Amino acid sequence: VSQPSGRCRSLSHYLDNLCNDAMTIHKPTNALLHGTLDALILKTLTGGPRHGYGIARSIESTSDDSVVVEEGSLYPALYRLERRGWVVAEWAISELGRRAKFYRLTQRGRSQLVAETEAWRAFAAGVSKILLAR
Amino acid sequence: MKRAPRPWVWVPPVEQEVDEEIAFHVEMHTRDLIANGMTLEAAREVARQRLGDLHRLRCECVSLGRKRNRIMRITQWLDDSRGDLLLAAWRLKAGVRDSRELCVPCGHARRDAAAQTTAEAARGRKMTRPADPSTMARNVELKARAEENEVPIAVEAVNSPAAVTAASYANEPIRFAPLQVVDLASEAAAVSEPYRNQVMSRVNGSCLRLAVFNDVFRWHHHPNSDELFLVVEGTLVIDLENGTELRLGPWQSVTIPAGTVHRTRAVGRTVNLCFEELAADTVFV
Numbered sequence: 001v002s003q004p005s006g007r008c009r010s011l012s013h014y015l016d017n018l019c020n021d022a023m024t025i026h027k028p029t030n031a032l033l034h035g036t037l038d039a040l041i042l043k044t045l046t047g048g049p050r051h052g053y054g055i056a057r058s059i060e061s062t063s064d065d066s067v068v069v070e071e072g073s074l075y076p077a078l079y080r081l082e083r084r085g086w087v088v089a090e091w092a093i094s095e096l097g098r099r100a101k102f103y104r105l106t107q108r109g110r111s112q113l114v115a116e117t118e119a120w121r122a123f124a125a126g127v128s129k130i131l132l133a134r
Numbered sequence: 135m136k137r138a139p140r141p142w143v144w145v146p147p148v149e150q151e152v153d154e155e156i157a158f159h160v161e162m163h164t165r166d167l168i169a170n171g172m173t174l175e176a177a178r179e180v181a182r183q184r185l186g187d188l189h190r191l192r193c194e195c196v197s198l199g200r201k202r203n204r205i206m207r208i209t210q211w212l213d214d215s216r217g218d219l220l221l222a223a224w225r226l227k228a229g230v231r232d233s234r235e236l237c238v239p240c241g242h243a244r245r246d247a248a249a250q251t252t253a254e255a256a257r258g259r260k261m262t263r264p265a266d267p268s269t270m271a272r273n274v275e276l277k278a279r280a281e282e283n284e285v286p287i288a289v290e291a292v293n294s295p296a297a298v299t300a301a302s303y304a305n306e307p308i309r310f311a312p313l314q315v316v317d318l319a320s321e322a323a324a325v326s327e328p329y330r331n332q333v334m335s336r337v338n339g340s341c342l343r344l345a346v347f348n349d350v351f352r353w354h355h356h357p358n359s360d361e362l363f364l365v366v367e368g369t370l371v372i373d374l375e376n377g378t379e380l381r382l383g384p385w386q387s388v389t390i391p392a393g394t395v396h397r398t399r400a401v402g403r404t405v406n407l408c409f410e411e412l413a414a415d416t417v418f419v
Contacts, residue, residue, distance in 0.1 A: 052155060053162040072186030075155065079198035083205055091146075096165075100158045101151065 037069070037077050038086075039116035045087060045105040046113070051094060052078055055103070078103060086112050148199035152192055156185065221297050295329050295351045300416040306333045308341065308412075322346050322367070322405045336412055343408040351398045354418045359411035362389045368404035373397045382406075395419055 044050065044058045055078075056069040081087045086109030094100035105113075146154070160181045167177035185191055212219070309332055310316045316334060325346040335342045353375075363372065364387040372380040372388065375395040380388050390396050398406075 051158065051162075053159045057166075070186070071159070071184045072191050075152075075159075075191060076194050076198055079195055079202055083198065083202035085209070094158065096158070096161065098158075099154075101155050 036120070037073060038081060039113065039120060040067070040069075041074075041077060041081060041103075042086060042105060042109050042113040042116065045103060045109070049090065049092075049102040049104040051100045051102050081109070084112075085109075148196050148203065151199060152195040155195075156188065156192065159185065216296060218299075220294070294327075295347070295349050298329075298331075298352070300418065303331070303416045304414070306331065306343075308333050308336050310335050312336075318344060318366075318407070331408075333412070337409075339412055340409055341412040343410070344405070345398075345408055346403070346405050348400045348403045350400070352418050353395055353397045354416050355393055355395045356410065356414045356416055357393055359414035360389055360392050361414070362387060362409040363398070364407045364409070366405045366407060369401040370404045370406050371399040371401060373399060 040059050041055055044055050044062075047058075050058065052075055056071055056074055059067055059069050078087065078089075082089055082103070085106060087103045088106055089101050089103055091099045092102050094102075160178065163181035163184065164174070164177045167180055168174060172180070182188065309321075312335075318334065321332075321334070321344055327346075329347040329349050329351075331343055331345040331347070333341045334344050363370065363382060365382040365384055367384060370382045372382070372390065373396060374380070382388060
């Protein structure tokens with residue numbers, strides 16, 4: 001019995017996976033849609049300055065854990081928001097008694113949040129029209 | 135109100151900033167997980183795992199932080215030089231070639247009134263805008279009057295709040311000498327620019343300023359001088375940092391204590407007199 005070549009093996013492996021994939025009903029993920037994290041961060045900061053960890057926990061608790069923040073994406077997102085001038089960072093003493101970086105919403109961030117919320121409303125309404133159509 | 139530390143006053147290196155932030159996040163998460171019954175080791179492991187590839191995260195954040203710092207430096211520079219840039223653009227547009235007057239050190243200049251001479255005023259080392267024909271006519275008149283009185287005068291004046299710098303504010307020359315009758319009403323009426331703030335007279339170590347404007351001034355404070363505003367015409371609103379609005383009509387006055395951050399805002403055309411230290415420093419915020 002000849003062994004399949006490496007290429008054939010990987011191809012058959014791929015086809016197996018494809019079949020399995022097609023047969024399985026995946027559990028819907030609660031991963032955030034691209035770009036939604038920025039809006040959620042801005043919204044969370046309307047309640048006052050928070051550090052990164054506080055933002056993540058606040059998003060999760062406010063959504064009753066239905067939205068899980070990918071923490072590896074949270075900090076890059078915060079740096080990008082800072083660069084755009086939507087938030088500013090300030091070092092202050094945290095609940096642990098040592099300094100931490102707190103993020104605060106700027107006026108520009110507030111305006112952006114209004115625009116993001118409007119865009120979300122339109123998008124969600126559009127998706128609902130399709131998915132919830134009878 | 136607590137103000138954010140300005141970025142150039144204290145900024146930890148980006149690497150340190152990112153490391154501290156990630157370490158803080160891991161520590162906070164670990165504590166929460168321990169509080170929910172996890173062991174220290176397991177909690178720390180979960181907290182780290184939730185952040186994904188730490189090395190990659192650190193690299194990404196450091197790179198973004200550097201970009202942010204570059205942009206913030208440029209923005210800050212633009213903000214600090216706004217007055218100079220506006221003026222430079224204006225002069226370029228007007229085709230004025232003499233750039234000597236453009237370069238103004240925008241520090242917290244102190245002014246020694248006693249040392250201020252006609253010669254100094256003639257050098258005109260303050261930020262000035264080229265005069266439009268009406269201003270020029272007025273300057274000729276003022277110059278003639280100054281020669282008559284031997285009192286230094288502003289040949290050209292800063293006539294926009296955006297163009298005012300600490301130096302230009304402090305270096306306004308004194309218009310009138312003692313024993314000279316000054317008709318403040320006609321001086322005010324003669325102002326046609328949207329903004330004009332002139333030192334009219336000196337009284338001991340203080341001065342009387344005449345401000346005529348229909349614009350919003352920038353947020354600032356005078357660290358070493360109280361400032362009394364007396365409105366003569368129109369309505370002047372003085373905004374304080376805590377959100378208070380002091381609204382003054384004709385013949386109403388208020389004193390702003392030294393160090394209090396404020397901003398004057400004219401409702402329509404406003405004429406007001408201002409009394410303060412001649413050597414008042416101005417810090418824009």
